[in-house]
Structures are given as structure tokens and as C-alpha cells.
Amino acid sequence: MRRKTKIICTLGPATDEPEVLKQLMLNGMNCARINFSHGTHEEHLVRINAVKKMRDELGLPIALLLDTKGPEVRTGDFENGKVELVEGQSFTLTPKNIVGDNTRSSITYKDLAKDVYAGAKILIDDGLIEMKVTGIKGSDVVCEVLNGGPVSNHKSINVPGIELGMEYMSKKDVEDIKFGIEQDFDFIAASFVRSAFDVLDIKRILEQNGGENIQIISKIENRQGVDNIESILKVSEGIMVARGDMGVEISFDELPAIQKKLIKQCYTEGKKVITATQMLESITHNPRPTRAEISDVANAVYDGTSAVMLSGETAVGEYPVLALQTMARICIKTEENIDYVKRFENLHLNQTTSVSNAISHSSCTTAHDIGAAAIITVTQSGYTPRQISAYRPKCPIIAGALNKKIWRQLNLSWGVTPIMTEVKSTSDELFEHAVNCAVRETKLVKKGDVVVLTGGSPLGISGTTNILKVLLVGDILASGQSLSNKSISGKVCVASNNNEALKYFEDGDILVIPETSNSIISILKKASAIITEVSGSTSHAAIVGMTLDIPVLVGVKNATKILKNGTTVTIDGIRGQVYSGIAKIV
Template sequence: MNGTKQRNTKIVATVGPASSSYDALLALVQAGVNVFRLNFSHGSHEQHQEVIDSIIKINDRYNLFTGILADLQGPKIRIGDLEGDGFPIQSGDLLTFVTEPCLGTREKIYISYENFATDVQPGERIILDDGKVVLQVLETNKKDKVKLSVVHGFHISSRKGVNLPETSISIPSLTEKDLEDLDYILTQPINWIALSFVRTAKEVRKLQEKIREVGHKAKVISKIEKPQAIEDIDAIIKQSDGIMIARGDLGVEVPMERLPSMQKIIIGKCLQRGTPVIVATQLMDSMITNPFPTRAEILDVANAVLDGTDAVMLSGETAMGKHPVKVIEAMTKIIIEAEKNYDLTSKRAKASRKSPTYYSDVICINAGKTADDIRAKGIAGITISGYTAFKISSYRPACKIFIFSNAYPTLCALSLVWGVIPFFYDKFTSTDETIADVTMILKESKAVKQGDYLVNTGSMPLHRRFRTNFLKITLVD
């Protein structure tokens, strides 16, 4: 229904005013959306509930496994309201930021981060309005007031975002608002939870522990948008269930010329660990208003695919854009064309002898290699947790990955993962019967035909649910 059979790279779409109705969501799924992102920086729980209910109805009605990603706001830092429409500033001007709420003037401007004066150091850069304004700390009283010099001026206006790329901030990654939102999220069938402004693996672990405390199955995506995250990237990838390269804030906080290489390096590291990765922010930004993408946007999407990303994510394009369905259709065409030239042989995952899952990893990776060698039509994997699917996908085989599970949340989560087509299956009697069943299901769904080869993998005996420990080649009759 949604084009996944023609492509491997998945599409994540952010829900907003332009896409929150049942009909709009259905149209996006039909166009090719695999996962919907709920941005908890905006909207009430009641509004998000309506969207969740609609997605569930669509999945039930059309027998789909569209995933749901809840994106926590994280510690957003902003300046307060300014007199009038704000005012122009130029290089050399002096400003004072205070942590006591006030109406901003040229004399003093409120900043929402209460530890600002404590955390910043003289010489550090402060960035406003996505890089339009650059300031430098001159002095701080270490209590409630900081004097700054304007390095690059512009028109400064109310409630603009603040980035602190050189400051070691003490604010927790989970704010009070995030915790309130998390309490709600954990009552819902959410598949992925994105943690904003991650700096260390420890922050990721804390969120995972909170999720496990209530017995929820949601997986955690770490958003990479801080320089500190780059410094701890290996540990963060190891701890996380997924990674999002959030190029908006990351592009403000690190030198812009480093973004392309960072994207490639992070994707490569995720492939090696079997960790799903999303490339996000401004992929098709011009289509918020225009019916067609720019040439640069076409190349950006294609390059993300060629880098090996699991998914590409749309934000304003589908949340508030004029052409949400056209965006998905255009992105689908770009992905399909890019995948014709897809070659990640040098980046393919390898099993590490140091890993506690080494033997299972060997089976999963060799399922991909075997499928390529015999030109199989697909790999049919059986999983409960989804681990088998993650690992097989990380090899990036040339065929489709058909994953069977009786765990509905797992199947929805796998809608984010490269090349995976999920199927519900709950008749785990014997290995031979199950292989025969899944082969028949794939044949009836026209995914395979007589004479095709399948590579089967899973655990034996099935009812014991061990780690992946078998691999078999099946000729479809």
C-alpha cells in the first residue's frame, strides 16, 4: 500500500496542522509514510491522542504496521519577549542577559535557562536564531547576569532559540515537561521515543530505565545535535536503540562544513552495530511552500540514501506544508532511483567476537551474505524482540527482509528499519511447519513465486525463543 515494496529506505513524517486528520494521515500512508513522528514541542496530549487513534485505525483497517515516534522537546533555551518587534544589533554592541523574567530592551534581555550565568565562561560563543546572531561572553557574575559582545549582528526579536555550542550545560536532558509528556507517552502504543539534545550515553540509559520500570516496549532514539554527543558518539550508539542525525541544531552548534562527513561517519558506525539511523531536518524544506524540491534537496535525499541511512525524516514539510502528499511522492521517487546505485559493500556490518551476541550475529550476517550469493528473493526471519531484523538489515542485503513476529509493537517498530517488511505470525509450532507457513504467506502475498529462493533464519526450538541460531535455504514450490 505504501510503496515499501519498491524501496528499502523508510520515510518518517512529522504530524502537524497539515496532516493531523484521519484522511490526511491515510493519504500520507498511501503515498509512502512508514513512521509518523509526534513532536511534543507542539500540541496538547488531547491532540496527540486523536492522531494516535487515527493511526491505529488505519493500521487495523488496512492490516499495516505504521510506526509511531514520540519526540520529546528536551531542554529548549530561548530569550524572552522584547519591546516592540525587537531591534537591530551590530558587531561590537554590548548586551546583558539576565535570568530574572523581564520585557527585553537594549539594556537587558531575559534568557529562560536559570543556570546560564553559572555555566557560561568568558570567551564562549552564544548563538541565537539558528545562527543569525552570534554573541561572545565577556563576563558573568555567576548568579543571574551575563555581559556579551555582538560578534555577528542581525535583527534580534522575541522568543528566539539559543544555542550554547561551547558551554557545558548543567540542565538535565529530561525536563519537567518531558517527564510529564513521558508519563502520557507510556500509556500509549508508541514504538520509538526520541531523546533530544543527548550529550552522554548515561542520559540514554536513564530514559530506557524509566521505560522499563512501567513495562513499556518503546525503543529509544538518541538525537545527535550537540558537540558533546559527537565526542561520546560510540558509547551513545552502543546504548541507544536508534540514532537520529538532527542536522538543524547540530548544524548550528558545529562548523557547517563538518556536517557531511559527520553524517557519513555516524551512519557508518550505526551500520556496524546494527543500530537504525535516521537523517533529519530540511531534506525537502522548500516544499513547505513549493510543489517541487530544489535540485540541492534532491541530491541531499539521494546522498542520505547512498550513505546508508535507514530512514529519512520530514518535519515542516508534512507538519505545516502546503503539499504533504507531494513531498512523500517526490521523496519516494528519489529514494527508488538512488537505491538503483546502492553499494555499501565496504560498510557492511561484521560480527565482533567481543560481542555477547557474536554467534547470533554471525548467523544474521551470513543470512544476508547467503541471500546475496544465491540471489534469493528474500530473507524470512522470525523474531520477538526485533534483534534479528536489526542485524540482518545492517548487512544491507540485495533482497527484501521479511520479518514474522507475534509481537505487534515489534512489527510497528520495525517499520523504521531499512528493507524490513513486517508480517504478523503466531503459529510457532515446529520449525518445519513455521517455515512452510511463512513461505506460503509470502507466496500468497505475491512477495515470492514458485522457483524463488528464500533464506530462513530464527531460533530453534521456536517455542524456547533463544537467540538466532539457524539458517536454511528454501526453494519455493
């Protein structure tokens, strides 16, 4: 079974060995995340080039995701790199550029004193250190330590429940995004998004620098992001449920309900949703996940998340490949237990009324009704396969992309297997090419399978999806006039005359002969079907077939030369065609 839920792996020192990176790609990494909160452009470039080189060698559509630093607040440097804070002591946060000690620390946000007040809570290092503001002295914030512990350089600072006045786009983020455009990144994961205006700030930079084809994933990490999710989704290609900072900014007991709400809201809007942070945290240092982690990954899959993400597990962990393999196993086993048809029947998407959306819905309905092996679509922009993905169909979605950027971006869409295809002069040629590529490259479709095809006309224009077809995949050997709607598969007995028919025919064969007569009626009664070169709905074979209620094709030109003795074929009584091998006829 091909995994439908996609996996993002964060790159870091643990993945720098070429063989480790190769194994991540071969074991199912769909997207490589590079965290720009740490490191320099030079350091990132080494990993970017390694991904590009390896994915080209393997021929895999591994996407690149740039995770921005965002408008975060951090501590400065400390003497000896680390201090110990004790419960009840006083500790001051200052915008002054100092080397910190166990009484004070510099901070990266210079106007914190303007935003907080006496009694406000301040958390350091993802909430491990908790403090309460006791006073404001100029630009300094004086606090009492409520929960002590060690604090090292550049630890995060969160102020739950307070909207800080800092600008969303820092100079660093702007330079990082420009660098991402130069390096042909596929996604920007925008940290600490509070409103649609934050996303539009990034879109403006992308458009001004030739990066408008990069998709934005908004990371929801605070109360403002949760409250403004509807407007954020309208301007984003998807969101990330970033539970790390969210668990600090929002009461932890609210997280499960928020996660479920955000996942549902995303896929009902036809947008990607990534569930992230501490999903398999224990595999950072241990080879087995906890039972709680297994359930955490599985529940996100049950909820319908588009993707799950590994952070420190692959970036700095001791078992990066094992972490990926473990997550993939959990996803696949969970997906096996989902009733996709029932989910589809109960699903109500918040989609605008359009031909493209109607075709996407109908393609899923048709695929479920006929038990299609796959839905195959050819896309210029990626819109149609993403819309089909939103309905979470049971069968795979094979998307023929016309450029490599879309090819990689679709690799992060739930249930989509992207393949590269070429533009053809007609829709029939395009579909035929896409089906051949699907058979050759994905192993999800084989000859004899039934598939649903969807695409647009005129060709190559985004947003013109208006075609839906059902196709039997296989080689059409011959065609003629069918005298019943029955279909059958069986072994061929080719006879050039009645004597050969009587000599070589075996019970249950499909008899292929120029014409029939009463002299071979004894074997016609034992045939599973009859194919003749002589035409006519009143011919001898036609009358015998109707009498015996078996499939009959008449007027099949050169049937005795085209069809080979002893081979297996399928007669499609609906279309009057003969297929090589065993095929499913609907």
C-alpha cells in the first residue's frame, strides 16, 4: 500500500552524510525542511546542494521547505554560555547589549517593556523557566522567577496572552526569503503568523523578487493565529500546526482540540495541513517510540492531516532513518484502518462552485463507485490534484505535472503521487501519455486496471478542468461489433477453419474463427465466447451467441491473424474491444 500521508524531515548535522540523506529519500521523505532559525546561508547551501544532487540522481520529487526564524524573542549570550535561575530570585530582561549572568539577560526585542505589565507571565526555553513581571524600570523588565532551572544562550522567550508590537518581517527573514528564491525552494514555512497581513508581507517579497511560484505554509503558533485562521487560510497554501510554541503560548490542555479543529478546517478548505513538533521525540536518543507518540502520529492521520513532520528526530537525532521508517509504518498501518468511502460520503467541503471543483468531486465519486485503481490527472498549476486530494479518496491520485516545481510541490499533497509528463497536441494524446507514465513509473496502475481520468481543455491552461473519463488500461488488440454487454476473460483458440476448431478447441476457450456453422455446434456450446471475422447481427455466430447467452464479437477484421493461440484476452462486450490479458471491465 502506498502511503497517503506525507512526511517532512528536518535536515541537520545528523543528515549530512550522503548515505543518510539517500536513505531518507529512499525510505519515503517527501520534503526536506531547512530551519533558518539557526545557521548561515553558507551552511544551508551545503545541505541544499546535497538535496538537489541526491534527488536528481534518484529521480525523486523531493521538495525543499524554508522555515523562517520569524518575529521571535530570544535571550542573548551568558557568561560561560549558561546560568542557573533559582525560584524566588529576581531576574531582569534588558534591551542593552550585555553578556548575561544569573541576575539579568539581554533580549532581541527592544520594546518588550512597552508591551508587558506587572503580573504578566514570561516563559523562557519553551516554558521550562516561568517568571512573573514585578516591575518596569525604563526599558528593563524586572521579573520574579517562579520555576527555576538552567538557561543557555539564545533561548526562546514567550509572553502568553500578550500581542507584542514587533514588526513581523525582520531584515533577516527578508534576506532568508530572497536566498530561498535564488535557491529555488518550493515552500516557505512562515513562523509565528498572527494574521493574513503577515502572510501578505511575505507574498509581497516573493512577488517583488520572482518567487511568486513558491507556496506559503503559515505556521500557527499563538492565540492570534488560531483566532485569525479563516483569513490566514485565504491567503496561504496551507498551515502547519506547530505545537511547540503553541504549547507555550496557549494552555497545553487546549492543544488537542485546537489541532483537530485546524486540521479539519484546512482540508475542508482544500488546503494542506502539516502536524509538527515532538511527534517521535523519544527516537532522538532511543530506537523505539513511546506508546503515546505512536498514538499521537496515528491520531493526526485519522484526523486527516496532509503531512507529519520530524524535527530534531532527523536533524540532530541518533536514529534519523529509523525515525522516518517508524513514522512511515505508523502512517501506513493507520491508513489501512480508515473507511475512506464513509469519510467521503460525510465530507462537506467549503468550496466555491466551479466546473473544476465539480469534476474533482465527481472523479472521486466515480472512482469509489467503480473501484478504480487510481485517479489520473494532468495539471499545469497543481490545482486539480490538490482539489481531488481534499476529498481524501480511497484510491491513489496520480498527477502528471508539466514542470518540475509543480512536480515537487504536489509531493506534499495528501494521497498524490506526482509524475512528470509532457504537453501533447490533443487531450486524448495527453491522457494516453499520462496513463503510460503512470503504468511505467508508479506501479500503482497495471494493464487491466480501470482508472478515472480528469484534465482540462484547452490544454496547458490552468483552471480549465472540464474532462472526466473512465479508461481500461491495456493494449486493445482488436475491435468489432458486440452483440451483448457481457465481458469475459479467457484463453484463445485460433482456428482458420472448422476442422482446426474441432481438433484444437478445449472447453471454456474463446473461439476465434473466420465464421461459424452448425458443423461445430458441439464446441460452440462449450465456448466461453466467440470472435468471428464475418460481420452481421444476423450471422450464424450472432444467432448462436444470443441463443447460448455468451459474448460474441463479429466483424473483427483479421482476428485469426492478430490474436494468438493460447494467449489470454479480455472481451469488452460494452465497447466491442479485445484487450490483452485479464482486464477489469466496468
